Amino acid sequence: MSMRILVVGGGPAGLFFSLLAQRAVPSATVHVREQNPPGVTYGWGVAFSESAAAALRPAAPDVVDALTAGMSHEQMVLGLDGTGVPVNVGRSHLNARWSLLASLERIAREAGVDVEHATAAEPTEEELDEWDLVVGADGVNSRTRKRFAEHLAPHEEPGTNWLAWYGTPKPFPPSIILRNSDHGLLMSHASQFSDAMSNFTVEVGQETFDRLGFAGMTEDESRALCEELFAEDLDGAPLRSNHSPWFRTTFLRCAHWTHRNLVLIGDALHTVHPSIGSGTRFAMRDAVYLTEALAGSGWDVEVGLKEFERTRKPVADAFQAAAKRSIDWYEGLPGRTITHPTKFAIEYLMRTGRVSYREFRRHNRDVVLGYERDLR
Ligand SMILES: Cc1cc2nc3c(=O)[nH]c(=O)nc-3n(C[C@H](O)[C@H](O)[C@H](O)COP(=O)(O)OP(=O)(O)OC[C@H]3O[C@@H](n4cnc5c(N)ncnc54)[C@H](O)[C@@H]3O)c2cc1C
CATH class of the missing domain: 3.50.50.60 (FAD/NAD(P)-binding domain)
Incomplete structure (x- = not known):
């Protein structure tokens, strides 16, 4: 049989x-x-x-x-309070x-x-x-x-952070977006995956989640508030939901x-x-x-x-x-003060221990030279 x-x-x-x-x-x-x-x-x-x-x-x-x-991309942009640092990360395909x-x-x-x-x-x-x-x-x-x-x-x-997975019609290169705000650190991961749409994942720590009152909001109210919080990055584009409640990983x-x-x-x-x-x-x-x-x-x-x-x-x-x-x-980011976009970019790419500073420097010479000049 x-x-x-x-x-x-x-x-x-x-x-x-x-x-x-x-x-x-x-x-x-x-x-x-x-x-x-x-x-x-x-x-x-x-x-x-x-x-x-x-x-x-x-x-x-x-x-x-x-x-x-x-859709595919070669570069990623690490953004802190409106300043973006483009880095080479190798090709990724999106669907x-x-x-x-x-x-x-x-x-x-x-x-x-x-x-x-x-x-x-x-x-x-x-x-x-x-x-x-x-x-x-x-x-x-x-x-x-x-x-x-x-x-x-x-x-x-x-996990301790809260996430919501939205989409937006604004085209984004793969991006990590950080915003220091009065409510605490706001984080997003955005990337265009089709001609018409990008991902826009919002992530916040527990304190920011509580301060903004997300726990008492409907999915639609949360989406609308996230649109406001990231208005500068979205340039007025809307966020869209697709079964997009808050969740912890x-x-x-x-x-x-x-x-x-x-x-x-x-x-x-x-x-x-x-x-x-x-x-x-x-x-x-x-x-x-x-x-x-x-x-x-x-x-x-x-x-x-x-x-x-x-x-x-x-x-x-x-x-x-x-x-x-x-x-x-x-999950450690919400407890820290992040002020230098390139330092943030370097840290981001080395966070898993799979990319060394030397390797990052080899693929992103200009970014690193600028940062090392700033440190002198
Ligand atoms: C915000 C976010 C962003 C992500 N971004 C990426 C990314 O960029 N790249 C990447 O590689 N991964 C990404 N992932 C992870 C990725 O989505 C998952 O790891 C992947 O989908 C796992 O595949 P799976 O088949 O194991 O589970 P799932 O994709 O979850 O599939 C499980 C399936 O089982 C079905 N199912 C559940 N229960 C039952 C049941 N009782 N009976 C019958 N069917 C059932 C579900 O409907 C679903 O279709 C992301 C995840 C999240 C949350």
Whole structure:
């Protein structure tokens, strides 16, 4: 009898795994259950670095071609109170989240994957018996993880900053925008991801969140106030919502990745942080490792799942450690006084420990020479 695989969640992790599994075992039944109707998702644009594209290309070149066909940028602007410092950061590709999912779903369906929309799933022990493999790819609030928590032992660290993910029609190069205000530090991450739209994520510390009274506001009132607070940066352009409530990030790890024939992947299993712009790639890499581990075991699920954890965990742990340094740096910002835009730019790019001062200097000679002159 041919293999039967259930995937809970049609995000980047679930769809990419489904596609890779279906291509590896064309006779398998690969069924995705996604709670949202087609075309409905949260958020706006997601960035995909050139290194992410290179890492995923061997697994599915056609998917990478689709995800790198649109908007791309080479530079980033670090802005402090209206002064912007452009820095070279390497190419990144951007896609609207809904287009990225539509491309992945189209390619997965063409391979034979069955995608069922508007169906919220929460697998039970009995349901695990009905499938050869169940993959929980249902995102950071995963119901699958919660149901099997006693076996998977998740550990969640809530962030201290508050974020809201808006869009705006004003075109922004990838930008980090900081504004010192009477209410405390206001932060935004903006980037154009299509001809018509940019992301505009707003982030504030708890004190600023309380002072501005965001907790008592509707989503629309918060959006309108953020528009006012960032009026100079937005040049009068509006902010738009797409399921954009305030949220705090969750830094998540699971002590165990599997239970019987169930495995978690993507944000359901472990998270990074929006500030490193790599959650999609991180989730899709899980899909690659899982498929390779299963294929290497001849699709023996018990052996393949153990191999997945053995091979993927050290790499994922190192990536999460870099993300944690980024989280700590961002969450420390509201308690500090930031006055020099170039110092801020240099700090920003070195925050994860993956870029040294020397490397930054090599790619941004003029920026650094100007800063070093200022220090003399
Ligand atoms: C503000 C912000 C900005 C970001 N920017 C970037 C960026 O620039 N670049 C980047 O790479 N990443 C970015 N990310 C991270 C990225 O969005 C996630 O890491 C990535 O989407 C994780 O993929 P996933 O498939 O694991 O989970 P998700 O994308 O969350 O997908 C999970 C899917 O499961 C579905 N689902 C949930 N529960 C159920 C259920 N019970 N039954 C059925 N379906 C269910 C959901 O509807 C969803 O479609 C950002 C995140 C945030 C919050």
